[in-house]
Amino acid sequence: MSCARYKHLLFSILLLDFTFTNQFIQAQTLIGPNFDEALLPFGSHAITGTLSTHCNRHEFDGTIPFTLRNNCPFTVWAAAIPGGGRQLQTNEAWVINVPSGTTGGRIWGRTNCSFDKSGRGNCQTGDCGGVLQCVTFGSPPNTLAEFSLDQVNHLDFFDVSLVDGFNIPMEFTPTSNGCSRGVRCAADINGQCPKVLKVAGGCNNPCTVFKTDEYCCSNASTSCKPTNYSKFFKGQCPDAYSYPMDNANSTFTCPGAGATNYAVVFCPS
């Protein structure tokens, strides 16, 4: 597909994002341009958008650079699947090259970690099995940047999710190509967190705390709805996922196949 054909491309998507406790299951249904919005289940609605035309594919080596920057006044141990992990002091950045075509990709920040020379230890939030170089997802609570690259119509799909709770503020934005709509979740969620969800360093998702079908969307025969706790998260960060089937307007797209680079900032100013 030529770059010019991205222009004014109308698209509809449905992205389902299920998380129960530490076990992550993501089901994505990506629906093409001429899909009838009325057919979308779960009350989600189609996102319609205009895409930009600038494509700069020359020298595309099959990977997409993601720049992870720590703007927090404290050290963050960045984690990425795929990518691993790295300690980031305040103002430090780390560039990871993510293969185009990656699905279910995830970036998060870990706090209050301590690792030995071999990269073993633990973190107060976001810990991934006690290793610096993550090969599995982190434990809640952790604010998530999620992405699937170069999917239907060569589009990238991305979001910020609070479905696994919140530990640090995050911004996830495209950084090239004129595709500029990103997601920012910088509210003081830890400060406002309902008492029952509060833990050291973060604000838990209700599924982790209550483990019920209602909060975890774990009953396949019923579609889940917003809950009083998911409404708290949505109120704090309206553009982020707040419960597993919060598909309405929390997923964003940019041209894929090397056309768009990304940045994730911890504690955006």
Ligand SMILES: *[C@@H]1O[C@H](CO)[C@@H](O)[C@H](O)[C@H]1NC(C)=O
């Ligand atoms: C790290 O832990 C200390 C002691 O529990 C706490 O005061 C501090 O806020 C934590 N830092 C972060 C970034 O969560």
Ligand SMILES: *[C@@H]1O[C@H](CO)[C@@H](O)[C@H](O)[C@H]1NC(C)=O
């Ligand atoms: C799932 O929900 C249905 C409909 O509310 C209910 O009848 C069923 O018992 C639930 N299943 C489980 C495993 O809780």
Ligand SMILES: *[C@@H]1O[C@H](CO)[C@@H](O)[C@H](O)[C@H]1NC(C)=O
């Ligand atoms: C949410 O609903 C549950 C169950 O009805 C209730 O126990 C809890 O207090 C509510 N929490 C808030 C923050 O309203």
Ligand SMILES: *[C@@H]1O[C@H](CO)[C@@H](O)[C@H](O)[C@H]1NC(C)=O
């Ligand atoms: C998504 O919906 C919420 C209200 O539910 C609204 O506050 C927010 O601005 C919407 N975000 C986008 C990107 O339209």
